[in-house]
Ligand SMILES: Nc1ncnc2c1ncn2[C@@H]1O[C@H](COP(=O)(O)OP(=O)(O)OP(=O)(O)O)[C@@H](O)[C@H]1O
């Protein structure tokens with residue numbers, strides 16, 4: 131599955147991000163390939179969210195380069211990144227819980243007559259597209275006018291993913307999509323991710339603290355610790371113990387057990 | 394293992410929508426109920442105690458004049474409630490609306506009264522240090538359109554500045570517009586005093602009066618432009634000439650109408666005289682019944698039954714009358730002034746008088762000439778706001794800006810533009826309100842619009858909006874304005890209670906609405 135020979139969809143070289151004197155990222159190199167689920171793992175504060183925020187244009191890197199399909203690129207805003215095909219599903223999903231599924235699906239990109247903010251929205255067409263797109267990755271909604279607030283966490287996640295894909299995401303970034311969900315809904319989301327992968331050439335960057343989830347669906351792993359890459363490899367390369375240790379930033383779980391005893 | 398749960402889908406968990414019941418979970422349903430209650434109260438309590446009827450239009454509340462006056466209060470409040478409401482949906486406040494009304498009204502009135510000039514002050518040293526002005530341009534007579542336009546330039550800019558400060562500084566709009574509230578009210582008073590010089594007005598006054606009644610200026614053949622009042626008091630010979638210059642059709646229609654009016658007036662006079670004559674007899678009858686004098690009772694009853702006064706003879710229609718009636722039908726030359734300060738539906742209200750005979754007062758004259766045109770302006774603005782908020786991309790942006798600011802930003806919604814535009818729109822609504830007042834009464838006062846911002850916000854809350862934003866509809870805002878505007882009138886007519894209870898009532902309604910709205914919002918957010 132790994133197309134190591136081809137040009138990566140996204141390639142970062144020596145990304146550095148400083149918040150004042152604090153170095154959140156210290157020279158990160160990353161390659162994301164089409165059709166792959168790439169797990170980005172690491173302890174709290176390792177810099178995962180910082181890395182994807184740079185990739186999705188929320189803030190610029192202090193230094194370093196980002197290439198998309200071999201071309202260096204600079205994002206001035208989240209809009210630039212999404213135009214370049216990077217669709218980000220944030221931890222808070224960027225949904226307005228008070229309005230309907232359709233209104234959220236098209237938020238910021240509504241289909242209107244005359245292409246003007248004051249043109250009427252083509253509600254029926256938008257309803258249809260929203261339902262179809264969500265059905266494609268596994269959720270049927272009966273009522274596109276349902277308020278998002280009344281949907282389950284898994285459904286919301288699907289909505290946010292479907293939205294990103296529909297609006298041309300070549301790279302889908304998912305920041306801890308399963309962290310707030312119950313067992314069944316976690317599985318729904320993993321299935322959704324699998325279905326997205328099957329759609330074709332979309333690359334997925336998955337941030338998670340759940341080793342089992344990573345192992346279940348990821349094709350490639352990158353481990354971050356204290357702002358640096360401490361390990362990477364394909365699913366086949368990595369043995370069971372390695373992942374847990376690397377996820378903890380190199381600390382042995384065995385050490386942790388000893389530490390706990392001293393408390 | 395097979396189990397039935399495997400076949401179930403998430404979608405199956407939603408019961409199919411029941412259209413009828415769905416109506417009752419709409420956020421507007423509570424306010425609509427209160428509104429209907431108030432309509433009923435106003436209708437029935439305003440019916441005089443002596444009459445017993447189930448027709449709510451029988452009382453003062455909903456006779457022609459009652460409708461005219463109530464709708465005026467409601468629609469004026471409704472106009473600013475739209476501006477305040479959309480802003481609240483986007484998550485911000487505007488406390489400067491009331492002062493903005495005062496400022497805009499004063500600005501418009503001063504321009505209409507004294508003209509407009511752009512001056513540059515500089516310090517002159519000739520003959521002692523003092524300030525001189527260099528006039529870039531000045532006009533003495535400004536048309537209503539330009540007066541409104543110039544005022545808009547000031548008010549919309551001020552709205553823009555408030556919005557800009559809010560989005561740039563991240564300060565709560567409460568504070569920023571609170572500043573605006575004091576700033577504008579002060580500025581209005583200061584400039585009114587500065588411009589009020591003798592001999593025009595007494596110095597130091599904070600009112601502007603003697604603005605010509607622009608909406609009633611007509612172009613009369615052979616006399617040029619003059620006000621209707623002046624036209625009607627032209628020499629009688631001129632008026633007779635005018636009548637003779639009219640087409641026979643026109644004269645016939647006008648004569649017929651005037652004859653109708655004179656007949657109705659005569660009838661009303663007769664009726665009044667009859668009741669006046671009968672009253673003492675009825676009093677006597679009462680006494681007779683009490684004293685038990687059957688003979689007296691019978692004679693007085695006879696007298697009452699046969700009582701009649703000579704019917705009053707209607708006036709005859711003269712040429713001068715026709716001319717004056719004709720003057721009332723000539724369209725104004727200041728359509729803009731009339732648009733804001735004039736009447737609408739005059740044809741309908743004429744018809745309700747002649748021939749329907751409902752729009753008739755106790756003296757037989759036509760009761761209300763029409764509705765105030767601010768009702769139409771409110772309607773236009775409401776439709777516009779409804780379409781924008783519910784049907785357009787801009788509306789979705791407004792909801793998301795208030796509902797979840799960071800989500801809106803992450804999806805590329807220009808939330809700052811949305812907010813600033815709505816601050817500007819709020820200023821726009823306040824200016825429209827001021828224009829309606831100025832062109833209607835032809836005066837302005839620095840105190841105009843006092844506390845209106847709170848009324849507008851209250852109307853919006855009653856109509857189902859939530860202070861944190863993202864929630865509410867234009868229909869709700871409209872209903873809120875109705876409730877707020879009707880409450881005072883409705884309580885005024887309740888027998889035996891103090892009229893000020895309407896405030897107590899509104900206070901309770903505001904709190905109840907806020908609780909209800911918050912509950913509905915939480916329900917939608919999935920927190921309940
Ligand atoms: N805007 C900011 N200003 C200053 N420091 C920041 C900022 N954003 C993040 N940091 C710091 O950068 C470091 C990396 O944060 P980041 O959110 O990327 O971690 P993470 O790997 O996503 O952690 P988690 O697993 O808890 O989500 C943290 O120490 C955090 O405190």
Ligand SMILES: [Mg+2]
Pocket residue numbers: 178179180
């Ligand atoms: Mg994070």
